[in-house]
Amino acid sequence: MTEAFNEEFISVYGYLLDYQGFFSIIRKNKRTVSKDRQVFDTYPIYLKHTLFFNDDTMKKVRNLEVSQRFFAYDKLKEKGNKHYNRGEFDTALEYYERAFGVFKWLDYVEE
Numbered sequence: 001m002t003e004a005f006n007e008e009f010i011s012v013y014g015y016l017l018d019y020q021g022f023f024s025i026i027r028k029n030k031r032t033v034s035k036d037r038q039v040f041d042t043y044p045i046y047l048k049h050t051l052f053f054n055d056d057t058m059k060k061v062r063n064l065e066v067s068q069r070f071f072a073y074d075k076l077k078e079k080g081n082k083h084y085n086r087g088e089f090d091t092a093l094e095y096y097e098r099a100f101g102v103f104k105w106l107d108y109v110e111e
Contacts, residue, residue: 043106049097050105061102073102 040048061072080095 046097046100047104047106050101051108053098053101053105054107058098058101062105066103069102073099076102 061069064072076095076099080092080099082092083089083095084092
């Protein structure tokens, strides 16, 4: 039996982050996409997930001053802690990733 902390995280957005998903949809120039993809693949999984947290609420929070962003960060972290304590680890991880996305995130910009 393997220990839980040695298990690989399976992303709920994995189908969008592989070669058949997100980047195959926006493919225009194969050379550019493969170059951009190499850079994208170097990012950690929690940073890649910030592509999907672009709802209006997150956009408003990201436009606040840094000192005001800490309040949103704390609320998201507390919600994540509540789900973690209940054993809902996937939901907790999503809240933690959203909390991270308050300060550092990726944006997809079409050319």
